[in-house]
Amino acid sequence: MNKIVIFFSHAGDNYSVGNIEVGNTKIVADYISEITGADQYEIVTHKYDGMAYTPLINLAQEEANKGELPPYEGAAPDLSKYDTVFIGGPVWWGTYPQVMFTLFKDIDLAGKTVIPFTTHEGSGLANCVSDVKKAFPKANVTKGFSIYGHEVRTGKAKVEKWLKGLGY
Numbered sequence: 001m002n003k004i005v006i007f008f009s010h011a012g013d014n015y016s017v018g019n020i021e022v023g024n025t026k027i028v029a030d031y032i033s034e035i036t037g038a039d040q041y042e043i044v045t046h047k048y049d050g051m052a053y054t055p056l057i058n059l060a061q062e063e064a065n066k067g068e069l070p071p072y073e074g075a076a077p078d079l080s081k082y083d084t085v086f087i088g089g090p091v092w093w094g095t096y097p098q099v100m101f102t103l104f105k106d107i108d109l110a111g112k113t114v115i116p117f118t119t120h121e122g123s124g125l126a127n128c129v130s131d132v133k134k135a136f137p138k139a140n141v142t143k144g145f146s147i148y149g150h151e152v153r154t155g156k157a158k159v160e161k162w163l164k165g166l167g168y
Contacts, residue, residue, distance in 0.1 A: 002081050003038035005029045006107075007088040008045075008100050009119075013053045016121045016150045024119040024149035025088050031159040032086055032117075036168045041077040043089075045070055045099045060092040069102040076106035084113045085139075087132060090149070091123040095131050110138035115166070117145040119152060142166075 009023030017024065026042070033040055047070050048056055063070065079085065089096040096118075116132050118125055129144045145162045147155050 001083045003036050003084040003086065004041060004077065004079065004082045005032050005038045005086040005088065006041045006043065006077065006103070007086075008043040008090070008097055009088075010048060010056075010090060010097075012048075012050065013056070014149060015053055015057075016148075023090075024152045025090055027152045028117060028119060028147060028159060029086075029088055031156050032088075032163065035160060035163050038084075038086060039082075043099055043103050044073045046073070047071075047099070057092065060097060063098040064093045064095070068098055069105065070099045072099050072102055076103060079107055079109065079112070082112065084115065085109055086115045086117060088117040088119070089128075091118050091120040091126045091128065091146075094123065095127045101131075101135070104132075104135040109136040112136075112139050114139045114141045115144065116141065118147075119149045120146055121149055 007025050007029040009025035011020055011023045013019050029040055032038055089100050114132060114136060116129050118128050124146045125144045133141045147158055
């Protein structure tokens with residue numbers, strides 16, 4: 001089975017962990033790749049670079065309320081050779097950041113196994129699994145995984161346990 005981890009991660013000022021050089025979701029994506037051998041595609045936008053936490057979250061709420069789809073850099077990944085797609089991001093206002101939905105419009109996951117995951121500070125999976133199911137109705141979307149952002153740097157064992165439960 002060919003696997004890929006598609007994710008968005010925010011470095012810089014983050015709730016609970018402060019100013020970080022590597023975003024929480026990137027760390028989890030790296031764990032997944034290390035354990036499963038999955039390739040990676042990071043959704044990159046510079047729209048949020050350098051923003052303090054409160055203005056960032058206010059902007060994220062505004063984007064969600066307006067249904068904005070901020071652009072990402074580069075081209076969408078060619079997913080034709082992948083059977084399994086892990087999709088991860090932080091939870092911003094009850095779901096993934098809007099830039100992820102921009103990419104979702106550019107990819108087709110029909111017939112693929114899709115495994116959502118999130119980093120958060122109290123939201124768990126929020127609406128991410130249902131939003132992925134809505135975006136990809138012809139995919140086999142599994143139960144998701146969530147981990148507190150402040151736990152990711154010491155939480156590799158939690159990710160390993162989750163992946164072991166999935167058969168990895």
